[in-house]
Amino acid sequence: MIKKTATEMASSLKAGEISSVELTQAHLDQIAKVDSEVHAFLYVDSEGAINQARAIDEKRKSGADLPPLAGVPLALKDVMTQKGIPTTCGSKMLEGWRPPYDSTVVTRLKENGVVILGKTNMDEFAMGSSTENSAYGPTHNPWDLTRIPGGSGGGSSAALAAFEAPLAIGTDTGGSIRQPAAVTGTVGVKPTYGGVSRYGLVAFSSSLDQAGPCARTVLDAAHLHEAIGGYDKLDSTSINAPIPPVVAAAKDGNVKGMKIGVIKELQGDGYQPGVLKLFNESLELLAQQGAEIVEVSCKYFDYALAAYYLIAPSECSSNLARFDAMRYGMRIGSGSAEDVMNLTRQAGFGREVKRRIILGTYALSSGYYDAYYGSAQKVRTLISRDFENAFKFADVLVSPTAPTTAFKIGEKANDPIAMYLNDIATIPTNLAGIGGMSLPSGLAEEDGLPAGFQIMAPAMQDDRMYKVGSALEAALLTKWGQPILASAPQLGAK
């Protein structure tokens, strides 16, 4: 049962073939079996999950009309508050903190009867591409336990690939939903900025952060997207418009006549040959289904990574000022408030977080502001213009999600620039605020590890990504004869 899709699980629950308590217990059993190897979870709320499941089962028995995902379990990235449940953001700074309120995403999950199994591991405060920056130790990629599961949402993607949960929540500031999806053979969607509420999402870079669905299929992601998305008055940057019809688009999957734009700048040098080969095979499959493939150029994308690594640290240096040891979280030392802050922030933050706070403080300081932060904001305009122009020629834009498959744990830990290059293809969408999806394109011939195919759509046209993603997913399933995760190694033999 745990290897089925969330949509299939929902049908079985509705048909009374299985109860939510049984389904939830099966996932808790799988977590107990494999998570000592994978380390996807920072906290497992067994009791709370079973209680939620029992409540759903009782409602169903009483004949209530339940939402589509009612009773299906989910893993929650530890950057989202859930009332009374530890929320650490992968940081020592928040060790033991139990937030007194639910994030809007959690409120909506509860309203939809989704069962929350626990909190997943992540790079500290979502800063990283490998989950190695977690203060609680790395997560291991279920395809090869010596490799990274991507980041920052490596816990969520690994939980899906290890069948510990059929659905998960991620957040994506520069690729933290999509790159982990790519390297674990799963699906991840960064909705249009403002499409899912940020209320209760611990802020890293507020103009870039976006929560979204993680799943094993495009349709499952669409169901989760509709459950958590939409306007929220508690988030002033939430878009007051209906959620794009993503479930209908995922069910449709007809790409006949659609124009698919291949971004010239997001391929070639720096991309693993096997990843590019899979990308081109995917394009071929879409063409066979009647899509028209065109090439587009986004010449300022070469500057996106540089702009991102100024904007995100700048915003983070400001956002993380809230961790001041006064109202919640860690407090170390005595003496003046300033001494306590200095000592607490030294002990509470890890190396990457400090690096970014210092970089952001520099970029925002007088004398350097115009040259660094100001210039990065201008590049952001140029990137948005590139997208606007490209969308004149194509309905969606595509690229490989990440330039390589999963690398070894420790391989890039001491080379920040090499680490940052992982996000080269995912960052432009965050800067422009548009949507991006990653779905598996296959296993690279060099190493047998999963690669991702990225689809980008204009703001609030998220349904286009689901339509194209669903078409490609179906064509690949026919080609492979089984889902990609059926090829993943068995875990839990120990």
Added chain:
Amino acid sequence: MSNISRDDVANLAKLARIDMSDSELDHLSNELSVILDAVARVQEVAGAEVPPTSHPLPLKNVFRADEVRSSLTPEEALSGAPAQEEQRFKVPQILGEE
């Protein structure tokens, strides 16, 4: 090559309220110089004619009606406090003796 000295990093760390050891300062000043070299490229295309974008949505300030609604109780708001007293956050001394 951008050159951020050890003293520069020490000053930034002071501004950001993070104590740093000598080895942290050495390490970071080297790393930041490399990172700044990489990101300084934004200046190549940031001409005076390009307007800056601070946010992806063209939003002005968003206001809501000033209405009384339920919020956290004092107990809930203080539930994560490192120290508290008389229903308030208890903090270390903020101002000097003067």
